[in-house]
Amino acid sequence: MAALFIFSQLVGQPIKDPRGEKVAVLKDVIVHIDPREGKSDEMYPALAGLLVHTAGRDVWIPAAQVATFEEKSIRLASAQMDLQRFIRRDGEILLGKDVLDKQLVDIEGRRVVRVNDLALGQVPGELELRLLAVDISLRALSRRVLFSLSGEHPRGKEKLLDWADVQYFASNAPAVQLHVSHERLGKLHPADLARILDDLSHQQRDELMRTLDDETVADTLEEMDSDEAADILEEIEEERASDILEEMNPDAAADIVADLDQEKADKLLSLMDYEESEDVRELLFYSRDSAGGMMTNDFLFLPAHLEAAEALRQIRAMEEQPEFVDYLYVAEPGTERVIGVASLRDVVFCPDRTTPLDQIMEHDLVSVQPTTPSKEAATLLTAYGLRAIPVLDDEGIMLGIITFDDALDVLLPDDLRERVGHIFIYHRNRRDRSETTT
Structure with a gap:
């Protein structure tokens, strides 16, 4: 396996000319991210050059001038060095300045991580040095701290996060132009x-x-x-x-x-x-602690005379289907007054597709009013084992529905709700509307 070079162990190491004489000290490592494509040319950013300190100034050594990388020193292919001061270029990032101690996203782990160290090396079949991985372990951080105190790097097995599995942010390097794809x-x-x-x-x-x-x-x-x-x-x-x-x-x-x-x-x-x-x-219009404050006005609502086949056709033809489709609420023909509810499953599997909805639906409708306290509405929904409960006005007009996940938001303690809320398809946050008016 090709050697890995740990960034924190490289910084401060001598830069030597072909004869082995020290000519500079490594200050940072520069890799290239293609600003046109919005990501590295390859999966792993290639070494663009070294930022070194010599003769009282920071200068840039291009990657082509680096002959060998070793743990204790870096040897150049030529003794000649351009002593022009280092100027940052678009598409390049400095590992120490722009990546180390910065936040990245671990895509596979679906989490934000802090970079405590980095690893460079070669991919199989290539000689070019590339940024291969990041170290997010506490050991990496302690290694850097101990080195600053003792000058010696403690040894240990490295557990690294593949660079191909992390997301870098252009805002980590505001001094240069980077177009990073997310x-x-x-x-x-x-x-x-x-x-x-x-x-x-x-x-x-x-x-x-x-x-x-x-x-x-x-x-x-x-x-x-x-x-x-x-x-x-x-x-x-x-x-x-x-x-x-x-x-x-x-x-x-x-x-x-x-x-x-x-x-x-x-x-x-x-x-x-x-x-x-x-x-x-x-x-x-409705306050937070009422059924109206919990409901959504996005639901399936069709007239009672529709046959099962026609009801399904109309649902499929909707430009935007409601998110909650478990229940189909049935309206009195020509009005918005609800007279029953049918499970969409019962409509789909109805043996006779010419059966009208009023012969499929349940007539005994459990409902609440918009002013019903939210906890009372949630308790009623769970007591009847419903996945949703309709909200009706005094005349039986359908205003909205409260779904099972909305009821959980009211009934479960905060810590438990945070742990289980994400498993429900219809997860929504309760709203506080008391301070906002139409």
């Missing part, structure tokens, strides 16, 4: 991405938000606490922020809008598509 992060589950965002620095978070598409940002914000999501939305340009809200389910959008200041909330709502804005405004 495509891999965008493919993570929104719940994982939300946790990562919570641990990133302000600059890294802004960088990531700029590169993700609106739908991915919307899905991710829905997984966050509404106040944290509102903070992120505040920092996004208003036109785009309104587009992101349009991508969200109405109840989740209302959660976030409720945590914005009134002027910002009104502005974003005015920029949204009218119908989607109205859906959010309807939900903002």
